[in-house]
Amino acid sequence: MPFVATEEQVKAFQAFSHRPGFSQEVIAVDFETTPEFVKSVLPPGLEPAIRPVGTVSLSTWESKLCGEFECTMVSLQAVHDGVEGKYILTLIVSGDTPVTWGREIWGEIKKTGVTKLFRSGHRRSGFGERNGVRLVEMRATFDEDLPPNVEESIGYEIKAYPSSTGIGLHDEPRLLKLNITDHNTVRAEGKGTLILRGTTSDPLHDIPIKSIDKFKYVSGVADYFVLEEKPLGIGNAYLPYLIGRHYDDLRAFQIGADFDKTTQIEHKVSAAREFTSL
Numbered sequence: 001m002p003f004v005a006t007e008e009q010v011k012a013f014q015a016f017s018h019r020p021g022f023s024q025e026v027i028a029v030d031f032e033t034t035p036e037f038v039k040s041v042l043p044p045g046l047e048p049a050i051r052p053v054g055t056v057s058l059s060t061w062e063s064k065l066c067g068e069f070e071c072t073m074v075s076l077q078a079v080h081d082g083v084e085g086k087y088i089l090t091l092i093v094s095g096d097t098p099v100t101w102g103r104e105i106w107g108e109i110k111k112t113g114v115t116k117l118f119r120s121g122h123r124r125s126g127f128g129e130r131n132g133v134r135l136v137e138m139r140a141t142f143d144e145d146l147p148p149n150v151e152e153s154i155g156y157e158i159k160a161y162p163s164s165t166g167i168g169l170h171d172e173p174r175l176l177k178l179n180i181t182d183h184n185t186v187r188a189e190g191k192g193t194l195i196l197r198g199t200t201s202d203p204l205h206d207i208p209i210k211s212i213d214k215f216k217y218v219s220g221v222a223d224y225f226v227l228e229e230k231p232l233g234i235g236n237a238y239l240p241y242l243i244g245r246h247y248d249d250l251r252a253f254q255i256g257a258d259f260d261k262t263t264q265i266e267h268k269v270s271a272a273r274e275f276t277s278l
Helices: 007-018 035-041 096-106 235-246
Strands: 021-032 053-064 069-080 083-093 110-112 114-120 123-130 133-146 149-159 174-196 211-231 273-276
Touching (some): 021 123, 069 114, 083 096, 083 174
Antiparallel strands (some): 021 053, 114 123
């Protein structure tokens, strides 16, 4: 790519970005949490869904956009203007371009990390790791094959950036409403174990999980496109949610010898919590 893109390269970038294509292999499990927790982490403009539920998933992807990458995701169900969709709390992704494109184009909360999936017969396992900590681990046996299907869902992203001064937001946050169509050619359900850990910057230990459902395995093509983008109308009220989801706690990084270290904090890792499907 030259320093100034050619007309052909601009057209290609816009075409790929407008309607990206993905294929995925996913292990996922839904969980029930508390209404109080859901309400505490949703920004103004989004409301809790009727049931306080979310999803943890590990996945590998191929794409017509940014190559191959892996993903660990933790999300909650939320509602905007009466429409329920997915609101992501944690999104760990491998690769420079998958992270950069997602953060800049859709305002996704992607952070760089490692996700691995393994299989042996009907067993599937995997983990999501960041900064040397396995935040998510899954082990499940999928002994119930299901017929292929097509699933439609909505995803909510909030596109916002800090001001260049470091104080406040650059502009009004914008809500993106994504249409997601999963063409699941392979599906299975099973039982297994979910293990979660948290850190100072990835606080999965703060999620009060009451129970988990059956584990799900799917593989197939996933279509994403933006249905709507509009100002959220909440201004700097979104700043705590932006910093909390998009960034690590800057105080946990090593501070150089020439600077005041009294603001530095310890980067803590929580004990593992284990949940088993019924």
